[in-house]
Amino acid sequence: MAAGEAYYIPVGHQQTGEGLEPEIQLPLMQVIASLKPVLEDQKIKKYMHNAKYDMQVLARYGVNVRGLAFDTMVGAYVAEPGRRGFGLKDQAFQRLGVVMTPISDLIGRGSKMLSMAQVAVRTAANYAGADADMTLRLVEPIMADLRRHSLLDLYRNIELPLIPVLMQMEMHGVALDADFLRTFEARLAEQVQALEQAIYSAVGHEFNINSTRQLGDILFGELKLPAGKKTKTGYSVSADVIESLQGKHPVVDSLLEYRQLNKLKSTYVDGLLELMDQTTGRVYTSFNQTVASSGRLSSSNPNLQNIPVRTEVGRQIRRAFIADPSYILLTADYSQFELRILAHITHEPRLIEAFNNNEDIHTITASTLFSVPVEQVTKEQRRLAKTVVYAILYGQSAFGLSQVTGMSNREAADFINRYHETFPNIKQYVERTLAQAHQQGYVNTLFGRKRFIPDMRALSHSERQALDREAINMPIQGGNADLIKIAMLRIAHALREQRLKTRMILQVHDELVFEVPVEELERVRPLMKSLMEEVYPLDVPIKVELKQGRNWYEAEPME
């Protein structure tokens, strides 16, 4: 096909539209049978836009697309991950100056939305033809961008082959324990209701607890409690502000508990039940490959990358994520991955030494932070230390640190100083990275993934600082993303080649979750561990922790 040329095969329209015989439409099965050999032929190259989606649709009709040579959505993302608008219409406008017809012109929007089957053949043909045509015409300019910025290897060797891997994960889905969720739902509903009543009686009247404005008026107006930080629209009623009011009014504790349990109920329990497929009992997330400017994946509908783990009651949600009968969930978690990448990039001797001696960095930091012996560090303290270390690394101020930890501004400043004295190369890395960002206009990861940093000359001080922090974060967060993506490719390859029934089902930034037939466990455990740990040799060892269980709660590693 050439630019400006496209073909449309009408199938499944409810009406063909004016002037067209019904015979213009072809039987679905006949069309599939004719196209299948072409679509499945490795030698016939395909250019697609958002291939993961179309390949999934075709897969449901038994067509396994081979020969994917270019995905214009993923290509545009790799070329400039910091920007938004990788949709076909956005790209056609940005790169070709073509204003495409939005789909809403054909099918409308909202509740009265039509399906494509209700659109006349000529209208659909023009629309679909434009999609195919623009996809073809976008390949060259995007390819040229990738080449110019030395991004072709990253694109060809990582992002493009990742598409079918993500597709398989999405299609396989995750099994849920619906009975558990419904029981949990009932218990939460009861507790939330009781807390509502407790809040109303503590305040003296009913109101909408979920309305930040009403809540703010009551706490800081009616009850005259001391207001904390402000937002654009009024006084903040976020958890840290309410926590600071503990002991000052009986409503505070109920309010905090209400917030936690209501969040759990609406987002997780109700949300998951809503999105569970009633026939398969599974949820099917989308792994978005073109959203995060650091190169990470994101997950939506439902988001399975933010399932609670930090509090015990929240963590219970993980009991709902189960393996099929005769299967086991296996999680493989990169331990302190970002810090190991940092150690590698910075060649920081103290960090490298600690990792080589197999010491637990966060526990050591926690023992310093809370002045307790290493053996007495609690889970909670370790978790806080972990937050603090990353916060400092990415430029948090003494003030910010004091807010999170509850220590004084002075103590926080001392802690940050001690941190930088202990790990002097980290400061050097920050300076080097900023210099590169300012001089070259971009920063990059070990595998050449780039994030462009705009010219800051016209920006305010705080805007510049924000960009600086993004620049410092990107090589670490993006490097992490590079490495786990490579591991995923090798794992997918190994599972296929060794004809294993094990399926990779989730990726949570530094963790992979597998559904493993019981009889494959002994084989798969060491296989996953070595593939992940040997993904790319760093200056420090890479450590992966495995855990298994009937559900995600039992299989949840330490961090």
Added chain:
DNA sequence: GCAGTCACG
């Protein structure tokens, strides 16, 4: 559709 809040790495 935005703002605020809160869940995760």
Added chain:
DNA sequence: ACGTACGTGACTGCG
């Protein structure tokens, strides 16, 4: 004096 780690997505209220 100022504003105060990075990266995400979902839910709710409100105009």
